[in-house]
Amino acid sequence: MFGNQKGGVGKSLLTTMTATALGSDPLNLRVAVIDLDKQATIYNLRQIDKRAYPQDTPEPFTVFKFKVTDFQKSIGEIDQSFDIVLIDAAGKLDDDTDVMQQEISRALMFTDVLFIPFVAGFGNLTATYDYLNFVSQIKEIRQLQQRKLRVYGFINQYRNRSRANDFLIQDIEAIRQTEPFDVLNCKLHDFTTYKDADTITSLYNPLSNDSAKANFSEFINEIIKTIKG
Numbered sequence: 001m002f003g004n005q006k007g008g009v010g011k012s013l014l015t016t017m018t019a020t021a022l023g024s025d026p027l028n029l030r031v032a033v034i035d036l037d038k039q040a041t042i043y044n045l046r047q048i049d050k051r052a053y054p055q056d057t058p059e060p061f062t063v064f065k066f067k068v069t070d071f072q073k074s075i076g077e078i079d080q081s082f083d084i085v086l087i088d089a090a091g092k093l094d095d096d097t098d099v100m101q102q103e104i105s106r107a108l109m110f111t112d113v114l115f116i117p118f119v120a121g122f123g124n125l126t127a128t129y130d131y132l133n134f135v136s137q138i139k140e141i142r143q144l145q146q147r148k149l150r151v152y153g154f155i156n157q158y159r160n161r162s163r164a165n166d167f168l169i170q171d172i173e174a175i176r177q178t179e180p181f182d183v184l185n186c187k188l189h190d191f192t193t194y195k196d197a198d199t200i201t202s203l204y205n206p207l208s209n210d211s212a213k214a215n216f217s218e219f220i221n222e223i224i225k226t227i228k229g
């Protein structure tokens with residue numbers, strides 16, 4: 001899962017791009033995306049993309065839309081039928097609600113690896129910090145059940161020579177002092193090609209020299225390595 005309660009940090013976009021890359025040549029894994037967000041970003045996008053492409057165009061991943069409350073009933077079966085399952089959820093935490101009563105906990109209890117996008121210049125990091133604090137409580141519960149949740153942060157929408165990104169890197173280091181998590185080496189840059197990604201066509205081509213594709217290749221390779229553990 002790509003998760004962060006902060007909005008607009010790239011959760012849905014990166015879920016889509018990762019699912020497409022894993023489900024297309026050369027990997028061709030069986031990939032499911034479960035859309036748990038009330039906005040149904042990916043589910044709706046797929047409906048639009050379906051109309052834009054010829055009917056027999058292969059879809060690199062299957063999209064399921066569920067209410068968070070129905071998720072638990074279906075996850076077992078989906079997990080059996082696919083190599084990899086990505087979950088897109090609204091990360092928003094409710095104040096004054098216990099950890100296990102939070103909606104997102106239902107999904108996080110079944111997540112093996114959580115990737116947290118950090119974006120520079122996006123207000124302060126309080127929301128991300130609160131989210132990490134919440135995640136570490138989930139991690140403790142999972143640890144008791146011998147079901148480890150692995151958590152990785154990474155920088156999204158990175159811009160070279162940006163002061164805001166220098167500050168973000170310092171902030172991440174500061175947060176890691178109290179809420180430890182690993183950080184991916186690859187920073188995902190801000191590319192228009194990414195912004196325009198659809199749910200059918202992969203940007204991922206290992207042979208391409210285009211800098212956006214090279215950057216995403218590096219990202220997806222690190223994601224795969226991380227998931228494999």
Ligand SMILES: Nc1ncnc2c1ncn2[C@@H]1O[C@H](COP(=O)(O)OP(=O)(O)OP(=O)(O)O)[C@@H](O)[C@H]1O
Pocket residue numbers: 006007008009010011012013014037041090156157158188189190191192194195196
């Ligand atoms: N690396 C990137 N390069 C270019 N555009 C990006 C990048 N990451 C995210 N975006 C763009 O930023 C916007 C917000 O991304 P997205 O909708 O994926 O965020 P989100 O975290 O899912 O938000 P929400 O909390 O509303 O669900 C989108 O227009 C997306 O295309």
Ligand SMILES: [Mg+2]
Pocket residue numbers: 011012013037041
């Ligand atoms: Mg989203």
